[in-house]
Structures are given as C-alpha cells and as structure tokens.
Amino acid sequence: MKKTGLTIAAALAGALLGSPALAQKTVLTVGMQSTDAGVLDPHLNSGTPGKAMLQWMFNGLVRIKPGELSPEFMEPDLAESWTSSTDSKEWTFKLRQGVQCHHGYGEFTSEDAVYSLARAASKETSAFSSDYAAFDKVEAPDKYTVKITLKQAIPSLLGIVMNYHGGNMVCKKAAEELGKEGFAKKPVGTGPFMFQEYVPQQYAKLVANPNYFRGKPKLTEILYRFIPSDSSRDLAFQSGEIDMMLGRQEQAWVDRMNALPGVKVVAMGPAEMSMLHLNMSQPPLDNLKVRQAIAYAVDRNAIWQFRGKNISRPAVSVVPSGYLGTDEKAPLYPFDLAKSKALLAEAGFPNGVTIKAINTTLPSMLSFTEATQALLKRAGITLEIQPVEHATFHQQIRQDLSQVVHFQAARFPIADVYLSQFFHSRAIVKTPTAVTNFSHCKVADAEIDAARSETDKAKQLALWKTAQEKIIKEVCAIPVNEMMQLWAYKDSLDLGYDLKASLNLGPPVLETTRFTK
Amino acid sequence: MGAFLVKRLGFAVVTLWAVLSLVFVVVRIVPGDPAQVILGDQADATAIAAMRTRLGLDAPLIEQYWTFLSGAIRGDWGVSLVTGRPVIQEILAVLPWTLELTVVSMLIGVAIGVPLGVWAAINRNRMPDYVTRIASLLGLSFPPFVSAIILLILFAIMLRWFPVISARSGSASAWFQSMALPALNLGLIMAAYITRVARSAMLEVMQEDYVRSARAKGVPWRVVVWRHALSNALIPVITIVGLYLGILIGNSVLTEIVFNRPGLGKLIVGALNQRDYTMLQGMMVIYTLIVVLVNIATDLTYALVDPRVKLS
Numbered sequence: 001m002k003k004t005g006l007t008i009a010a011a012l013a014g015a016l017l018g019s020p021a022l023a024q025k026t027v028l029t030v031g032m033q034s035t036d037a038g039v040l041d042p043h044l045n046s047g048t049p050g051k052a053m054l055q056w057m058f059n060g061l062v063r064i065k066p067g068e069l070s071p072e073f074m075e076p077d078l079a080e081s082w083t084s085s086t087d088s089k090e091w092t093f094k095l096r097q098g099v100q101c102h103h104g105y106g107e108f109t110s111e112d113a114v115y116s117l118a119r120a121a122s123k124e125t126s127a128f129s130s131d132y133a134a135f136d137k138v139e140a141p142d143k144y145t146v147k148i149t150l151k152q153a154i155p156s157l158l159g160i161v162m163n164y165h166g167g168n169m170v171c172k173k174a175a176e177e178l179g180k181e182g183f184a185k186k187p188v189g190t191g192p193f194m195f196q197e198y199v200p201q202q203y204a205k206l207v208a209n210p211n212y213f214r215g216k217p218k219l220t221e222i223l224y225r226f227i228p229s230d231s232s233r234d235l236a237f238q239s240g241e242i243d244m245m246l247g248r249q250e251q252a253w254v255d256r257m258n259a260l261p262g263v264k265v266v267a268m269g270p271a272e273m274s275m276l277h278l279n280m281s282q283p284p285l286d287n288l289k290v291r292q293a294i295a296y297a298v299d300r301n302a303i304w305q306f307r308g309k310n311i312s313r314p315a316v317s318v319v320p321s322g323y324l325g326t327d328e329k330a331p332l333y334p335f336d337l338a339k340s341k342a343l344l345a346e347a348g349f350p351n352g353v354t355i356k357a358i359n360t361t362l363p364s365m366l367s368f369t370e371a372t373q374a375l376l377k378r379a380g381i382t383l384e385i386q387p388v389e390h391a392t393f394h395q396q397i398r399q400d401l402s403q404v405v406h407f408q409a410a411r412f413p414i415a416d417v418y419l420s421q422f423f424h425s426r427a428i429v430k431t432p433t434a435v436t437n438f439s440h441c442k443v444a445d446a447e448i449d450a451a452r453s454e455t456d457k458a459k460q461l462a463l464w465k466t467a468q469e470k471i472i473k474e475v476c477a478i479p480v481n482e483m484m485q486l487w488a489y490k491d492s493l494d495l496g497y498d499l500k501a502s503l504n505l506g507p508p509v510l511e512t513t514r515f516t517k
Numbered sequence: 518m519g520a521f522l523v524k525r526l527g528f529a530v531v532t533l534w535a536v537l538s539l540v541f542v543v544v545r546i547v548p549g550d551p552a553q554v555i556l557g558d559q560a561d562a563t564a565i566a567a568m569r570t571r572l573g574l575d576a577p578l579i580e581q582y583w584t585f586l587s588g589a590i591r592g593d594w595g596v597s598l599v600t601g602r603p604v605i606q607e608i609l610a611v612l613p614w615t616l617e618l619t620v621v622s623m624l625i626g627v628a629i630g631v632p633l634g635v636w637a638a639i640n641r642n643r644m645p646d647y648v649t650r651i652a653s654l655l656g657l658s659f660p661p662f663v664s665a666i667i668l669l670i671l672f673a674i675m676l677r678w679f680p681v682i683s684a685r686s687g688s689a690s691a692w693f694q695s696m697a698l699p700a701l702n703l704g705l706i707m708a709a710y711i712t713r714v715a716r717s718a719m720l721e722v723m724q725e726d727y728v729r730s731a732r733a734k735g736v737p738w739r740v741v742v743w744r745h746a747l748s749n750a751l752i753p754v755i756t757i758v759g760l761y762l763g764i765l766i767g768n769s770v771l772t773e774i775v776f777n778r779p780g781l782g783k784l785i786v787g788a789l790n791q792r793d794y795t796m797l798q799g800m801m802v803i804y805t806l807i808v809v810l811v812n813i814a815t816d817l818t819y820a821l822v823d824p825r826v827k828l829s
Contacts, residue, residue: 035786127557129564228774231775238674391553421559435562
C-alpha cells in the first residue's frame with residue numbers, strides 16, 4: 001500500500017514537473033558584445049550596448065511600433081494622442097493617466113515630461129541637446145497636457161519625443177533626488193522593466209515592473225550580460241547560458257547559427273550604410289571626372305556577394321533605404337570598368353591615380369575597404385590604405401587627413417539627418433559646426449534647408465529627392481552597401497511582435513515577451 | 518631588513534612617479550579624442566568642444582599634469598571619463614578577480630612545473646626529459662586565447678562540466694566552477710615556463726661538488742635531489758615566478774575576455790578603446806604597484822630560501 005502511494009506521488013510529481021506551467025522560463029539572459037554598458041542615463045548614452053538596454057526601462061511620448069523602423073509606424077506611448085498646428089510649430093500631447101514611475105517615484109505627469117525635454121535639450125545633462133535646438137518652449141498647461149512650441153518647423157518633431165536618445169522620458173523627482181551621477185547609476189523610468197543591479201563588467205539586472213501601464217510583463221527578469229569576446233558569446237549561447245545575443249556581421253556566423261537546432265537568426269534594421277566619401281577639396285579628387293571614374297569602378301553587387309547576401313544589400317541612394325525621403329530609385333552610377341578607365345584618361349590620368357584612405361582596423365570595415373581597393377585597382381585607381389585604431393580613425397578623419405573616408409553608419413530614419421550630417425556645408429569637417437561631411441560637399445544646401453521647414457509632405461519629399469540627385473551627380477560620395485544588425489535567439493522566445501528593425505539597436509523586450517517553454 | 522624595506526619603498530615611490538608621468542604623456546600623445554568617443558559619431562564640433570571643457574581636457578597640459586599628480590598624492594585618481602564613476606572604485610571592484618586568478622594559476626604553475634622540471638632533469642636525455650621538454654615547448658608556444666577556446670569547447674560545450682561564463686555566485690562549488698578553466702589556462706602557461714627553468718637550474722646544481730660529495734657519502738638519491746639540490750635550484754625558479762607574474766597579468770587580459778571574467782584586463786581594454794585617460798592612469802598605478810611589490814616580495818623570498826642571501 002505504502003509503495004503504491006509513493007509510486008502515485010512520484011508519478012504526480014513527475015507530471016507536475018513536466019507540465020509547461022511549471023517548467024516555463026521567465027528570466028531572459030541577453031549577451032552583449034561589450035565590457036560594459038557605459039553611463040546608464042538615457043540622455044547621455046549613445047552606444048549600442050547602452051541603448052539596447054535602456055529602451056526596456058524607458059518610454060517616450062510616442063514610439064515606433066515595436067519591430068518597425070520607419071516613422072510612419074509612430075504610435076502612442078506615454079501620450080495617448082497629439083495634435084499640431086497647421087504650420088507644425090505648435091504641438092500638444094495628451095498624456096495617459098495613472099502611469100507610475102519605477103521604484104515608487106509617483107505618477108508620471110506633464111511636469112515630468114517638461115522636465116525630461118528640458119533635460120534632453122541642455123548641454124549639461126544631455127548628449128543630444130543639438131536635436132532640440134529648434135525648441136522654443138515646453139509647457140504643462142495641466143497635469144496631463146504637454147505643449148511644445150518650436151522656433152521653426154522641423155522634419156520630425158515626433159522623432160525627437162519618441163523612446164530614443166533624448167526623447168526618453170525620465171521621472172523628475174527621481175532625477176532631482178538622485179542627481180546626475182546618482183541617476184546614471186540607478187535610472188528611473190516608466191517602462192516594462194525596472195533597473196535593479198549593475199555589476200561592472202558582468203551584468204545589469206532588470207526586473208519586471210508590476211505596475212506597467214500596458215500590463216504586468218510576462219518575463220520576471222532580464223539579465224543583460226557583457227560578453228565582449230565573439231567566440232565566448234557564441235559558446236555561451238550554444239551551451240544555453242544566454243537566450244539572446246548580438247551576432248557578428250559575417251555571413252559565416254549566420255550560417256553557423258542557422259545550423260544550430262532551436263535557434264532563430266534575425267538580420268534586422270536599421271542597416272548601416274557603407275559609403276566612400278571623396279574629399280573634393282584635394283587633387284585629384286577635386287576633378288569630377290576622377291570621382292566619376294571611381295564611382296563607375298565600384299561594383300556594388302560584387303561587394304554585396306563578398307559581405308554576405310543575407311546580411312547586407314546594395315545601397316540605393318546616398319541615404320539608406322527605408323528612410324523617410326530616401327529616393328529608392330536614385331540614379332546611381334552603374335558598374336562600368338571601360339567607362340571608368342576612359343574618364344580617367346579624359347581627366348588627364350591615363351596611367352591611373354593614387355589616393356589615400358585612413359581606415360579603421362575594425363575587421364569588417366577594413367575588409368570592405370580592402371575589397372574596394374581590389375575593385376578600383378582594375379580601373380587603374382590605387383587606393384592606399386592606412387589602417388589605424390578605431391578611436392584614432394575617428395579623430396583623424398575629422399581632421400581632414402584622409403582623401404577617401406569609408407564611413408559606415410545608421411541614423412534616425414529620415415533623409416534630413418543623413419543629408420544634413422554628411423552633405424550640408426555646415427557639417428564640413430574642421431569647421432566650428434563640423435559633423436561628418438568628409439567630402440566638403442555643398443551642392444544641395446538649399447534643398448536640404450528648404451526641406452527641413454517644409455510642411456507640405458509632397459514638396460518636402462521632392463526637395464529631398466533633388467538633393468540626393470545633386471549629391472550623386474557631383475559624386476560627393478559613393479554609396480556601396482548596407483549591413484544589417486544580426487541577433488540570434490532561442491525559438492522558444494516569443495518576442496510578441498515581428499522583429500524587422502529596432503532603432504535602439506537591440507530587440508525591444510515588451511510586457512508580452514515570453515518563453516513558450 | 519627594515520632599512521632594506523625603507524630603501525625599496527623609496528625606490529618604489531620614484532618608480533611610480535616616473536611611470537605616472539610617462540603614462541600621462543603617452544595617453545595624450547596617442548591620437549583619439551575621449552570627448553568624441555563619449556559623444557559618438559553624430560556629435561558636432563561645438564558639442565565636442567563643450568565636452569572637452571567639461572572633462573578638463575582643454576586646460577594647458579602642465580595644469581592637467583598638476584591636477585592629476587596632486588590628486589594622485591591625495592589618493593584621488595579622479596572619475597572615469599566614460600562612466601563618471603570614481604576610478605579607484607572601478608579598479609577595486611575588479612582587482613580581487615585578477616589577483617585571485619593570478620595567484621591560483623601561479624600555484625597551479627608551481628605545482629606542475631617544479632616536479633616536472635626536476636623529473637626531467639634527473640632523467641636527462643631520457644624519455645621523461647624529452648616528453649617534458651616537448652610539452653613545455655607546446656605550452657609556451659600556444660597563444661592563451663586559443664587554449665582558452667579549446668578548454669571551453671572541451672569542458673563547457675562537449676562535457677558540460679563548467680559554465681562558459683565564469684563568474685562565481687557565493688558557494689564554494691560555484692567558485693571552483695568559475696575558477697577552474699581560466700586558472701588552468703593560465704596555470705599551464707606558467708607551468709611551461711617553470712618546468713624549463715626548474716629543469717636547467719636542477720641540471721646545473723646536480724653537477725655541483727656538494728651534490729657529488731653527498732652522493733659519494735652514500736646519502737640516498739631521493740634526499741640528494743629533494744633536499745640538497747632542489748633548495749638551491751629554487752632561487753632561479755623564484756626569480757622567474759616573480760618576473761613572469763607581470764606576464765601572467767598581461768595574459769590574464771585575454772583569459773578574462775574569453776572566459777568572461779571581470780578583471781583588470783577587461784577594464785584596461787575598455788579604457789584603451791574609449792581613451793579613458795583617468796582610468797588608464799589609475800590602472801597604470803595599480804600595475805606598477807603590483808610589479809614593484811612582487812619584486813620586493815621576491816627579494817624577501819630569496820632570503821627565506823637561501824640563508825646566504827643578505828638583505829642589504
């Protein structure tokens with residue numbers, strides 16, 4: 001009798017243990033390629049490891065639908081609705097009521113939103129202050145209304161009040177009480193997960209926010225591990241110690257991960273576009289024919305094959321594909337070796353030219369430039385590569401020391417950002433307003449400026465299109481291809497949405513994200 | 518003994534000052550702008566200039582040097598340019614991890630290297646000698662990050678005995694689990710060095726007159742080897758242990774990264790990439806301090822092992 005009882009008990013225990021309800025995982029462990037996440041203040045952190053994590057803790061007034069990239073998918077976040085004046089200079093946001101700040105800091109109201117935007121616009125407290133230069137005033141007419149008045153219309157007001165960079169909403173009481181340094185150690189937001197612990201070089205631990213306004217998250221915890229070595233991250237993923245990880249931008253990596261059972265690999269946006277910026281202020285690149293010869297010599301398809309078909313795609317314009325305002329059918333120079341050679345001869349260089357490129361030693365960026373070097377050689381163009389360490393590269397290209405700059409970047413997906421930063425004369429390197437105009441391009445200033453404050457959407461798109469055409473024609477830069485962000489995760493993880501892109505460079509983890517087993 | 522220590526510590530202070538000044542100059546000569554790294558790609562020149570002012574990087578070099586040196590004397594090494602946390606706090610948080618790994622791997626190195634070296638020496642030009650020499654050569658020529666990956670694939674992925682991510686959590690078994698592979702990886706390199714030194718030192722000592730006379734007097738072979746010869750052969754071994762401790766700390770950079778252990782190695786790689794000047798300066802103080810202290814400890818150990826050595 002006793003034996004039978006034990007058998008039944010054992011069977012029952014076995015059944016219970018085997019049931020999905022008990023076995024379900026609720027802790028998500030993420031592996032990031034870094035030794036640290038940097039400063040944890042959303043208004044100061046611009047690095048991939050920090051951004052990917054901070055998005056799980058913070059909301060904006062609005063957000064782009066999870067998994068999407070284009071601003072056309074903008075939807076409510078902390079604001080339920082919004083309106084703008086006809087000249088797009090006055091914006092009014094109605095906030096959700098009852099949203100709670102993490103760790104008992106009280107209800108999130110318009111006062112917090114006004115405080116957050118002032119904080120994001122201040123050079124002292126934000127790395128993104130220049131995004132808010134057009135702000136005239138931000139007011140809180142009542143507890144749940146935020147009114148933003150602009151000095152002039154800008155291409156996307158919603159883009160700078162969304163859950164990205166300075167648009168992340170912080171809780172005033174917490175930020176004031178903890179101070180700038182304290183807040184950077186213990187960030188307080190309103191998102192689905194709350195900060196709990198940070199162990200330098202090891203991990204950051206976030207826990208579910210039980211009061212999250214969209215509902216209590218299904219995951220109980222996110223363990224965000226810093227694993228800088230690519231091989232170790234792969235092995236930890238393979239051994240089951242991490243559930244989701246940032247991959248390396250190599251086709252071989254994708255193939256290897258796809259061969260593992262129970263793994264999902266996603267090549268997501270925003271794609272980083274590789275572009276060769278040609279310094280038009282120096283000979284021989286001050287000669288349009290030489291620049292055109294280079295453009296004709298670059299075989300986009302060959303480079304696409306070289307970098308991996310599943311993880312990259314050929315560029316379509318001088319603005320990455322999928323951005324608001326990208327001319328997807330821009331008249332890029334096609335690959336034509338004969339034409340390239342003829343143009344060089346016409347320009348007075350029948351024996352070819354030699355140009356110099358300072359290049360980062362980051363393997364994927366260096367191998368791209370080396371492949372381009374091989375392509376250009378066939379046209380008689382010698383590209384001398386000077387590899388330097390990454391931080392040195394960034395400094396030297398801004399000192400105007402390189403004739404050709406290979407820059408690989410993604411930006412907020414509106415044509416204006418790419419055009420203003422890379423091709424407007426204000427952004428020319430070594431000037432007081434310099435950003436990343438390495439080519440000294442200034443052919444489309446009028447169109448870029450006019451489009452910034454154009455409120456008629458069709459006219460704005462037309463201006464951006466003309467700007468792109470002019471830049472391509474002048475060959476300020478040669479867009480080559482776009483590299484996707486690679487992530488792998490267990491297929492038992494249901495993100496709760498279709499992951500196509502994430503502006504914050506890491507997959508959003510939502511209140512609905514869960515493990516299916 | 519006291520006078521020896523005072524003299525050595527005085528020497529240490531001068532060494533520290535020289536290293537600090539050198540590091541101060543070097544990190545500023547190396548191209549790369551911390552303000553640019555902190556603010557990222559999209560920052561404009563005005564924002565970068567403002568950040569440089571905030572970090573104090575636009576002050577004259579001599580003023581920066583004075584601020585840094587006077588701070589260092591007061592024990593204030595500033596805050597990390599990147600994270601904003603005090604440098605000393607960041608270093609102390611990970612220092613125990615590196616020290617612990619270094620000490621355990623050194624013990625493994627000594628435990629394997631000394632007996633192997635002795636074994637090879639007393640079997641000179643016979644099979645054990647050949648095997649040991651080949652093994653130590655292999656150990657010396659194997660890059661530590663390659664051996665680390667092999668250990669991980671073998672013990673963490675195939676056998677599943679240890680975790681890939683080495684980080685302890687309280688219990689003794691967790692500590693062992695997290696320590697075993699990284700310590701073994703470094704310990705084997707150390708063992709390779711020690712084996713070679715122990716072997717040649719032993720060979721030399723074994724040809725000394727006192728060994729020959731001990732053997733002639735009929736002292737048992739085992740006693741001759743372990744008591745008479747080894748105690749004298751240990752001096753070069755101690756020197757090498759002291760010297761290679763620096764190399765071990767250097768190798769720990771790669772080991773820490775591959776095994777994902779916190780430590781000085783990971784910290785210095787991050788600081789270098791981000792041009793975190795203050796952090797680099799703080800780290801160099803620590804590295805120099807460790808090397809200087811280990812040197813003093815090595816000298817003290819000589820005296821313990823060999824009474825003929827006088828500390829003066």
